[in-house]
Amino acid sequence: QVQLVESGGRKVQAGNSLRLSCRVSGRTFEMYYMAWFRQAPGTAREFVAGITRYGGRTEYADPVKDRFTISRDNADNTVYLRMASLKPEDTAVYYCAASRRGLEREESNYDKWGQGTQVTVSS
Secondary structure, three states: OOOEEEEOOOEEEOOOOEEEEEEEOOOOHHHOEEEEEEEOOOOOOEEEEEEOOOOOOEEEOHHHOOOEEEEEEOOOOEEEEEEOOOOHHHOEEEEEEEEOOOOOOOHHHOOEEOOOEEEEEEO
């Protein structure tokens, strides 16, 4: 059974950087398109970034483009989200998600989810 476990979330000051990790159990990691979503209090969960199975293509939401970088290590079953120049509006619970169907921005495309990791950015 595939499980996703995020780590790396914590409280940081605006302008700082942070790297989130998502470790995926099982032997089929390279079969999954991976994405990061986030959910701030009182808002819907939103797409942040996504990456294809072998990392050949990435996509980013406009608010994080040029600040965040998604990457993956298929040998280590891990996907990363490097976040730079963090802003208070980046505060949210960040979720890792997996799909075999493709790289899409819609939440419904993903059927495997982690439990989330909290990122808090103070001004």
